[in-house]
Structures are given as structure tokens and as C-alpha cells.
Amino acid sequence: MAELAIELTGVNKYFGEVHANKNISFAVAKGSIHGIIGENGAGKSTLMSILYGYYQADSGSIRLNGQEVRIRNSHDAIARGIGMVHQHFMLVDTFTVLENIVLGAEQGVALKQSLLAARDHLATLNRDYGLQVDPDAIVGELGVGEQQRVEILKALYRGADVLILDEPTAVLTPQEADDLFRILRLLKAQGKTVLLITHKLREVLDITDAVTVMRAGEIVGNVVTADVGKEDLADLMVGRKVNLQLDKTPAKPGKTVLQVSSLSLTDARGVKLLDDVSFELRAGEIVGIAGVSGNGQSELLEILSGMREASAGSVCYNGTELTTLPTREPKAAAYRRLGIAHVPEDRSREGLVKDFSTFENAILGYHDQPAIQHGLLFNRKAIIERCRRFISEFDVRPANAFRRSGLFSGGNQQKVILAREIDSDPQLMLIGQPTRGVDIGAIEFIHKRLMALRNAGKALLLVSVELDEILALSDRIIVMNAGRVSGELPVAQATATELGLLMGGHK
Amino acid sequence: MSQPSNLPRWATLWLMPALNLFAALLVSGLVITLIGEDPVECLQLMINGAFGYPEGIGYTLFYTTSFIFTGLAVAAAFHAGLFNIGGEGQMYLAGLGVTLVCLGLDFLPGWVVIPLALLASMMFGAAWAFIPGYLQAKRGSHIVVTTIMFNFIASALMTWLLVDKLIMPGSQTPATRLFAESAWIPMLHELAANLGVELPQTPLNATFFLALISLVVFYLMVWRSRWGYTLRTVGLNEKAARYAGMPVSKVIIVAMCFSGALAGLAAVNELLGSTHRMNLAFTNGIGFVGIAVALMGRNHPFGILLSALLFGALTQGGLDLSFEKPAITHEMIILTQGLIILFCGALENLFQTPLALAFKQMTKR
Structure with a gap:
């Protein structure tokens, strides 16, 4: 048996009454890429x-390279050769790559000395692992993929032998992800151990040597990747048979519901967030908007839902011009009244109020409806009944x-949120990242509901950074890059490669 | 990633405030020991002063009445995500409204002039809160800064008005003339006397009932109405409020007006209920104590009732104490109040971690 880099035995962790980790035992071979998958x-x-020392296990033991260790904090972890690349980068935007890498690992009093020493070391690392990062570039000006490489460099600079990556591809285009995987394979070839946390089954199958599957705080499977398929992993994760294939009947597009023409948005600094965006959406079809996040999709949704004003262009909905709609109430309320429902991208910050009870969130946006008023007060009974209906139906x-x-x-x-928006019987449904941070079992369910909505003749505009989701649900796909529509194609002609190129603006 | 709180709800709601209060009293006790008095005796004197005899209770409830209004005022703004520090100034200006109505119209019968004065108090208080609210909503000027400044403006304005304009002719004291008796809100002992019950003479008046009604109305408005729903949505998550199509600026402005109106009612208790004239110092920090009352009462009417009672008792018991013990000055009472605010407000979560650990130990066994 190969040498073990990490070995966990009987690890338990409680948060109050929540048993977050139940008796976790698994081992990671040295010089391997090990996937850890599981639902949210x-x-x-x-x-x-x-492992990284943020929390202490309540019981159980951790062995690194055969030695039992206690990792008290992240400093400890780094000292023991564990590096972590977080989903949200921990970089100072205004510093150079070099400064970011040295940050927190400076030696001696004079910064200049550290920087000089680091520069040499960095050049070696850059060469060895093919990272191709310019040490003098300002981090804020780098692309997401490069920033991620800076994070990897940072960990390597601190002498990491074990690298933990938390959902590393969430912010990458398919091409950038391929690049990352190339680097990970190089790391592996040099004897580093990589722990990859992800919920994307395809990636796990692509790159890992072994996979640990977690469900509800427990390990439900330790498998060799070569022995399993996508369905096996999905079933393990969810704990029942999952149907990843969506039954999709051909779309029967009806009349045009939404006509967007030359829509532009310029922010206060004069940056064009949306640039001459035009498309149409018909009843009974799903149009998917693909793109790396931050390329104008969010702004588009905000304008179409009335949360933001466009700088120029027109939005025609069922014959009504929305941009100049005369209304005294906020536009978001007026649009909703016209039958435009909106499942926002940022669920927890826009779609609901976390501190509200669920029944209160069940009427968010629809709180003006006469059906739930009782004189000056709310008809609490009706609201709770409605919420109970949502709960059972969904x-x-x-x-x-x-x-x-x-x-x-x-x-x-x-x-x-979905129950609330569907219940309003909309003509047009705007949906942002419907399954971000959603477990597989629920994804299956949500996709089915969206499909049913489309089959019932509603128009759906879907924004998602998950290409698989776009491909599975959409009838037509619009790709956005830097605020512009960089391509539009029917789903039958779309491949991940083609979309990836359009997303990167290479076409 | 934050660790979920490990405390049961009842502990957060009851045990923590109780511990905080206890800690504040403990430190006060230490200070009292330092100046050579017996803290236990002082505490007894204080409790006795606040609740030990009918007259004391009357005064305690009189102070409680004002604190309920200013506490509710702070809570109202808080639910919209606003920290209204300007209760003092709003109450001050409300006093002007009451005074103008009374000085001008107190030849009219009580059933005309008192409702008018009530209305004026709320409108003046609301108007004084409207400006910071407007500036916050439309200009982004921070409400904490503007409301504090408005306290000073109110104070300067009222000094000028009282010294130069509203002062009783021929008097040296900056105070108005006495309002006509028709404008006096009936005292509780008078009402009781009508029913044949004899109560000691205290400033406790019918405004107390208005305060109790306000607590209930506040609850219904904030938690059971569409209006309160938008208020709380804006306060908890402004982005969600925009998503839901709520007019955020308007909600902020209206919330501030609501808050100012509530603070204004405290002026009614003081002016129509007790002094029956306006003088320079009638607000006497009541608006500021409202902040502590709301903080301790967790911005909930029931909590506000209890904490207003606590501060009412502290005020009355403290006054009694300083009569008995000359070494315990008014400033000592302010110190105690300050410590309570410090422990219940700023250091609110001081005992959370140790308590959570204690609970964990207990549940393990």
C-alpha cells in the first residue's frame, strides 16, 4: 500500500446539537488527487x-505522514505543510502578486529582503509547476483563473505538501478549469497531495484518483475513481437513485413575451456593464444565458426585474414598454404585478430575509395582495396556510x-422562493442560479418544476454559471461576455467547448 | 463561516439580560463600596424607594410611562435598521408643539385641547425626525450623526424660544406660564378619587394607559401588519426589500416619523401630565434612556415594558436613595444607569461564550 499523506480516524464534530461530522475515517495516499464530494x-x-485548523475535532485523530498531530489553528496547518485555496480568494487586490505571496510570511524586519528572496523562490515554483504568473502584476487586474494560481503559489511558497482546494472551478470557464487540472496533475507528478472538494461529478471523474463521498455528516463511500461512474457517485451522494437525465420534450414556442433591444447599462465610473444586448424570448421556451459570473448577467436580470434602471435600450414585455412604464410604486413591484416573477441569483441576500420565519418569506414581494390582508392587519391564517401549501407541494x-x-x-x-414565484402564476419567469448551493436531490426537483413551467407555456429566462444546467434546461442559449452577447445558438448545436470559447470572448 | 449559537432561546431572552443586569449592579456596588457606603443597604433603599410604598410606586410608573414612549421610539427606528439617537430632541420639539397648542388654545375645553396637544406632540416629534430620515434616505447622511446633531439644534432652538419668546412675562425663569387646567391630563389619584379609591398624590397620570395601549398597537403594527412587514424587511435586508419592490426610501422616512411621533408622546406625559408648563430641562435625558430601554428590551414591546419599568424604578429609587444617603449623589445614579447600558448594550454578548460552554457541559452529563 502506498504511503499515506493524511489519515483520519473516528473524527467527530458537534455544533450544539448538530452532529456535523460523524465518525469520519479515511485516508489519502501521498502524491494522489483525492476528491471529496457531497451535497451542501x-x-x-x-x-x-x-484539517486546516479552523475548528477542533471533538474526538478522533489526525495523522499526517504517519504521525499523529493536533492542528490548533491555520498557522499550525501551514507549518505542517497543509495549504488551502479557498473558494473566495484571500488576496489583497491592490498588492502585486509578489507582495500577496509574501504577506504573512515575511522574514526579518526589512520587507525588501523578504521580497527579494521570495522572487527567486517564486521563479522556481513558477517554472516547476507551470503556473505562469507574473510576480509584478497587480492582483486586482488579474483574471479569476490567474488569481486562483496566485493562491496556489501562495500555498506552495509556504511549503505546502498537501493542497486543499474548495470548489475551485466554481468561478472558472471550462478552459480555465482545464488549465487548473493541468496544474494539479503537475503538482501530483511532483509528489504533492491534492484534496479537491467539489460537487461537480464530472470533475471528480476527470481528475481524481480516489473519492470520498459524504452524506449528512458521514462518509458513505470511499472508492477508487476508475471503478465508478457518474450515476454511482450521484446515487451515493443522495442516498437513492437519482435521474440525472431530464425528460425534455421539444419546445413549442408561442408568441414573443419579451423583446430586449439594444439594452445598455453604464455605471457611475463609465464602465459599460451591458453593451447593446438584444434578444427575444417566447412563451413555452427556456432561454439560457451562459457566461462566467460577472459578465453582465446579473445586471440584465436586475433590469428585467425592475430593480435597476437601464441606461439605454428598450424592454418590451407582452406589448408593454417596461423601461418607460409610468408607475408610482417601485418598478420591481409594478413588473411583478404585470406577471414577471423573479428568482434572484443571490438567494439569501435578495430572495428572502434570513431572519424571517418561512411563512413571512412566503409572501415577500406579494405582501400587498388583498387575499392576505385582514383590515389593517395581515390575515395571518391565510399566510400560514399558503406557506404550508408551498411546503407540501415543494x-x-x-x-x-x-x-x-x-x-x-x-x-x-x-x-x-420557487414555490412563491411559481404560485404567482407568472407569464415570464426570470431565474438566476436556480441550483447554486443546492443539493443534487433538490436540483433534480427544481429542474423538473422549471421544465413543467415551460411546458405549461411560460417564458423562462435562465441565468446560470453551471454549463451543465444551461445545457440540460435551455432550448436556446445566449452567451454573454463583458456585457455583450457573444453568441446565440440552439441547444442542439451547443457543446461545452463551443460555449466555453464564447464565454471567454475568444470567438 | 460562523459557529451557530449554542444557547437555547430562553437563555438568550432571559438569562443573558439578567446576568448583564447583575454584572452592572455588581460593578455599581463596588463603586458604592469604594466611596464608603454599604451596597446592600443602598440596594434595599433603592428597591424600597421604587416599590416599597404607594407613593414610590406612583413615581416609578410615572417615569416608566415616559421611558416606554422613548423606548418604543428607538425600537421603531431600529426595526427599519436605523439607530435613532435623536429621541431627546424629538421629545423636546414635541414639547414645543404641546406648548403652542396649550398656550394658544387652552381656553377651550379639555376634550378639544388635549387631543389637539397629543396630535401636536406627535406631529412635531415626527417632523423633527423627518429631516434626518429624509437626509438618510435621499442623501445617505448617517442617521446617527444627524440625529445627534439635531439634539443640539433642538436644544439651542428651545433655549432661544424659552428665554426670548415663550417665557412667562415678568418672570426670570425660562419657563412658560402654567397651562389652563382644562389642558391637564387627569392624574391617576384624581381618577381614583372619582371612583372612591384613595391613592397618594403622584404625577402618575392617564398617559400611563396611553403608553400601555401604545405597546399593544406597536406590536400589532410591527409584527402583524403589511406596514410593519415592509419596515422589518427594510431593516433586516435592504436588498431583499428592493427585490420585493418596496419603496425603501419612503419606508425609512416614514419609520423615522413614526419613531419621532412616539418620542413626542413622552413630552405629553411630562408637560400635560406633570409640570403643566414647559421649562428648559423637561426632557431630562429621557430620550437617551429610551436607547437603553430599547436595547435591553430587545426592541420588543414586552421587553420594553420590563426595561422601562427597571429604568423607572432606578430613577425613582435612586432619587429616594440620594435623599437618604447624601454621599450617593444624582451622578451615582447616572453611573449605575450608564453601567446598565454598558453591560446590556455594548457588552450584550459578554456572557454568551461562557454560558454556551456551561450549557454544553450540562448537556453532556
Whole structure:
């Protein structure tokens, strides 16, 4: 048996009554790429936080290179050769790459000395691992993929032998992800150990040597990647048979519901966030907007839902011009009244109020409806009844209308939002990242509901950074890059490579 | 990634404030020991002064009444995500409204002039809060800064008005003339006397009932109405409020007006209920104590009732104490109040971690 880099035995972690990690035991071979997959809330992050010293395990032991260790904090972890690349980068935007890498690892009093020494070391690392990062570039001016490489360099500079990557591809185009995988393979070839946390099954199958599958705080499988397929992993993760294939009947597009023409948005600094965007959307079809996040999709959704004013252009909805709609109430309210529902991208910050009880969130945006008023007060009974209906129709768990929304898992929060928006019987549904941070079981359910909505003749505009999702749901795909529509194609002609090129603006 | 709080709800709601209060009293006790008095005796004197005899209770409830209004005022703004420090100034200006109505119209019968004065108090208080609210909503001027400044403006304005304009002709004291008796809100002992019950003479008046009603109305408005729903949405998550199509600026402005109106009612208790004239110092920090009352009461009417009672008792018991013990000055009472605010407000979560650990130990066994 190969030498082990990490060995965990019987690790337990409690948060109050929540048993976040139950008796976790697994081993990672030295010089391998090891995937850890599981749905949201399965305990992956907690486990990694224990490895990186953010949390202390309540019981159990950790062995590094055969030696039992206690990792008290992240400093400890770094000293023992564990490096972590977080999902959200921990970089100072205004510093150069070099300064960022030295930050926190300076030696001696004079900064200049550290920087000089680091520069040499960095050049070696850059060469050895093919990272191709310019040490003098300002981090804020780098692309996301490069910033991620800076994070990797940072860890390597601190002498990491074990590298933990938390959902590293969430912000990357397919091409950038391929680049990352190339680097990871190089790292592996040089004897480094890589722990990859992800929920994307395809990636796990692509690059890992072994996979640990977690569910509800427990390990439900330790498998060799070569022995398993996508369906096996999905079934393990969810704990039941999952149907990843969506039944998709051919679309029967009807009349045009939404006509967007030459829509532009310029921010206060004069940056064009949206540049001459035009497309149409018909009843009974799903149009997917693909793109790396931050390329104008969010702004587009905000304008179409009335949360933001466009700088120029027109939006025609069922024959009504929306940009100049005469209304005294905020536009978001007026649009909703016209039958435009909106599932926002940022679920927990826009779609609901975390501190509200679920029944209160069940009427967010629809709180003016006469049906739930009772004189000057709310008709509390009607609201709670409505929420209970949502909960049963959308299988929200736990089925408690009084529970604070923030305590529900992402998938269950999303179900409540979706139930609320679908219940309003919209003509046009704007959906942003419907399954971000949502577990597989719920993804299946949400996709089915969206498909049903389309088959019922509604027009759906779907914004997602998950290409698989765009490909699975859309009838037509619009690709956005730097605020512009860089391509439009029917789903039958779309491949991941083609879309990736359009997303990167290379075409 | 934050660790979820490990405390049960009842501990957060009851045990923590109780511990905080206890800690504040403990430190006060230490200070009292330092100046050579017996803290236990002082505490007894204080409790006795506040609750030990009917007259004391009357005064305690009188102070409580004002604190309920200013506490609710702070809570109202808080639910919209605003920290209204300007209760003092709003109450001051409300006093002007009351005074103008009374000086001008107190030849009219009480059932006309008192409702008018009530209305004026709320409108003046609301108007004084409207300006910071407007500046916050439309210009982004921070409400904390503007409301503090408005306290000073109110104070300067009222000094000028009282010294130069509203002063009783021929008097040296900056105070108005006495309002006509028709404008006096009936005292509780008078009402009781009508029913044949004899109560000691205290300034406790019918405004107390208005305060109790306000608590209930506040609850219904904030938690059971569409208006309160938008208020709380704006306060908890402004982005979600925009998503829901709520007019955020308007909600902020209206919330401030609501807050100012509540603070204004405290002026009614003082002017129409007790002094029956306006003088320079009638607000006497009541607006500021409202902040502590709301903080301790967790911005909930029931909590506000309890904490207003606590501060009412502290005020009355403290006054009694300083009569008995000359070494315990008014400033000592302010110190105690300050410590309570410090422990219940700024150091609110001081005991959270040790308590959570204690609970963990207990549940393990």
C-alpha cells in the first residue's frame, strides 16, 4: 500500500446539537488527487476546516505522514505543510502578486529582503509547476483563473505538501478549469497531495484518483475513481437513485413575451456593464444565458426585474414598454404585478430575509395582495396556510412554517422562493442560479418544476454559471461576455467547448 | 463561516439580560463600596424607594410611562435598521408643539385641547425626525450623526424660544406660564378619587394607559401588519426589500416619523401630565434612556415594558436613595444607569461564550 499523506480516524464534530461530522475515517495516499464530494451541508467544509485548523475535532485523530498531530489553528496547518485555496480568494487586490505571496510570511524586519528572496523562490515554483504568473502584476487586474494560481503559489511558497482546494472551478470557464487540472496533475507528478472538494461529478471523474463521498455528516463511500461512474457517485451522494437525465420534450414556442433591444447599462465610473444586448424570448421556451459570473448577467436580470434602471435600450414585455412604464410604486413591484416573477441569483441576500420565519418569506414581494390582508392587519391564517401549501407541494424540509429561513438548507430555501414565484402564476419567469448551493436531490426537483413551467407555456429566462444546467434546461442559449452577447445558438448545436470559447470572448 | 449559537432561546431572552443586569449592579456596588457606603443597604433603599410604598410606586410608573414612549421610539427606528439617537430632541420639539397648542388654545375645553396637544406632540416629534430620515434616505447622511446633531439644534432652538419668546412675562425663569387646567391630563389619584379609591398624590397620570395601549398597537403594527412587514424587511435586508419592490426610501422616512411621533408622546406625559408648563430641562435625558430601554428590551414591546419599568424604578429609587444617603449623589445614579447600558448594550454578548460552554457541559452529563 502506498504511503499515506493524511489519515483520519473516528473524527467527530458537534455544533450544539448538530452532529456535523460523524465518525469520519479515511485516508489519502501521498502524491494522489483525492476528491471529496457531497451535497451542501454534508459536512465537507467542516471536515476541511478541521484539517486546516479552523475548528477542533471533538474526538478522533489526525495523522499526517504517519504521525499523529493536533492542528490548533491555520498557522499550525501551514507549518505542517497543509495549504488551502479557498473558494473566495484571500488576496489583497491592490498588492502585486509578489507582495500577496509574501504577506504573512515575511522574514526579518526589512520587507525588501523578504521580497527579494521570495522572487527567486517564486521563479522556481513558477517554472516547476507551470503556473505562469507574473510576480509584478497587480492582483486586482488579474483574471479569476490567474488569481486562483496566485493562491496556489501562495500555498506552495509556504511549503505546502498537501493542497486543499474548495470548489475551485466554481468561478472558472471550462478552459480555465482545464488549465487548473493541468496544474494539479503537475503538482501530483511532483509528489504533492491534492484534496479537491467539489460537487461537480464530472470533475471528480476527470481528475481524481480516489473519492470520498459524504452524506449528512458521514462518509458513505470511499472508492477508487476508475471503478465508478457518474450515476454511482450521484446515487451515493443522495442516498437513492437519482435521474440525472431530464425528460425534455421539444419546445413549442408561442408568441414573443419579451423583446430586449439594444439594452445598455453604464455605471457611475463609465464602465459599460451591458453593451447593446438584444434578444427575444417566447412563451413555452427556456432561454439560457451562459457566461462566467460577472459578465453582465446579473445586471440584465436586475433590469428585467425592475430593480435597476437601464441606461439605454428598450424592454418590451407582452406589448408593454417596461423601461418607460409610468408607475408610482417601485418598478420591481409594478413588473411583478404585470406577471414577471423573479428568482434572484443571490438567494439569501435578495430572495428572502434570513431572519424571517418561512411563512413571512412566503409572501415577500406579494405582501400587498388583498387575499392576505385582514383590515389593517395581515390575515395571518391565510399566510400560514399558503406557506404550508408551498411546503407540501415543494417538499420543503423540515416542514415547519415558523422556522427561521436562515436555518434551512440552501435547497430548501430555494424551494420556498420557487414555490412563491411559481404560485404567482407568472407569464415570464426570470431565474438566476436556480441550483447554486443546492443539493443534487433538490436540483433534480427544481429542474423538473422549471421544465413543467415551460411546458405549461411560460417564458423562462435562465441565468446560470453551471454549463451543465444551461445545457440540460435551455432550448436556446445566449452567451454573454463583458456585457455583450457573444453568441446565440440552439441547444442542439451547443457543446461545452463551443460555449466555453464564447464565454471567454475568444470567438 | 460562523459557529451557530449554542444557547437555547430562553437563555438568550432571559438569562443573558439578567446576568448583564447583575454584572452592572455588581460593578455599581463596588463603586458604592469604594466611596464608603454599604451596597446592600443602598440596594434595599433603592428597591424600597421604587416599590416599597404607594407613593414610590406612583413615581416609578410615572417615569416608566415616559421611558416606554422613548423606548418604543428607538425600537421603531431600529426595526427599519436605523439607530435613532435623536429621541431627546424629538421629545423636546414635541414639547414645543404641546406648548403652542396649550398656550394658544387652552381656553377651550379639555376634550378639544388635549387631543389637539397629543396630535401636536406627535406631529412635531415626527417632523423633527423627518429631516434626518429624509437626509438618510435621499442623501445617505448617517442617521446617527444627524440625529445627534439635531439634539443640539433642538436644544439651542428651545433655549432661544424659552428665554426670548415663550417665557412667562415678568418672570426670570425660562419657563412658560402654567397651562389652563382644562389642558391637564387627569392624574391617576384624581381618577381614583372619582371612583372612591384613595391613592397618594403622584404625577402618575392617564398617559400611563396611553403608553400601555401604545405597546399593544406597536406590536400589532410591527409584527402583524403589511406596514410593519415592509419596515422589518427594510431593516433586516435592504436588498431583499428592493427585490420585493418596496419603496425603501419612503419606508425609512416614514419609520423615522413614526419613531419621532412616539418620542413626542413622552413630552405629553411630562408637560400635560406633570409640570403643566414647559421649562428648559423637561426632557431630562429621557430620550437617551429610551436607547437603553430599547436595547435591553430587545426592541420588543414586552421587553420594553420590563426595561422601562427597571429604568423607572432606578430613577425613582435612586432619587429616594440620594435623599437618604447624601454621599450617593444624582451622578451615582447616572453611573449605575450608564453601567446598565454598558453591560446590556455594548457588552450584550459578554456572557454568551461562557454560558454556551456551561450549557454544553450540562448537556453532556
